[in-house]
Amino acid sequence: MARFGRYLRELREKAGMKIKDLAQAMGWTTVYISDIELGRRNPPSPAKIRQIASVLGVDPTELLDLADREKKKVVLDLDDESPGRMGFALTLARSWDGLTDDEIAEMKAILNRRVKN
């Protein structure tokens, strides 16, 4: 089920924007946007999704979230000058398959505290 595409179509229609308008704003073809909205193509990159959200005047969070779920993959922008972040991301990636529910809950609690702050 192409939830990203459906949601994008919903947002675009709510904004009163035609496929052609979004295509022009993004520099894409109308066929490409129709394909994305009907789930025949994968969601675009996070940077492009942010750009779409900006054109539509909406918060990109839900679109980014749906895209990640659909691709079953999360992409992190890693800064080479920040070895701590890089190391943490790599450790997380290496440990991913073996994480227990308790460990996930513990890490999530830490990250949620950060989001609230």
Place this chain on the structure above:
Amino acid sequence: MGSGRKVPVVPPKSWAEIGLISLKLIKTAYPELLATPAPIPLDDFFEFKMRGILGFDYDINDLPVGIEAAMDPQEKLVILSPETYENLIHGLARARFTVAHEIGHLILHAKYLRHRLLDGGNILKLNRGDIPAFRDPECQANAFAASFLMPTHHVDRMVHEGAEILSLVETFEVSWESAEYRMNNLWRYKK
């Protein structure tokens, strides 16, 4: 399209019935246009109203050469070629008629064809020349498009007031040919 192409034979419909179906759709989508003769905003209908009212989504996609639009009864989609979509947005008469014609197929034939396909039933296909107009899906869809774009009661009143073909062309953003056809066949839409 040539009259030699085979098409499914569909349940009979009179032009008067088709006129009423198109009028009902206008009443649902743009009730203000029942009182005022004006162009149906088909580009708006296609992207913003069709799914909500008729349950069919829209698609812009490359179609085989010579095909401007199509209706897929199983996927519940109306598909426009990128050129037809572009021309629709620019209000070109031919594209407007093409889209109205596909909406006609959707309203008049989609359910019938889908059920026949789901039931595994046969769909009788014949050369268009061998089917009476009231059972020919292309004739029915054209009749729908004509009355959706140029509602009978408006055309009737305009003709009585002495309007000529050009008035219909300008008022409803249709081609000369379809306005002329509409005037000459107005009697068919009346019971």
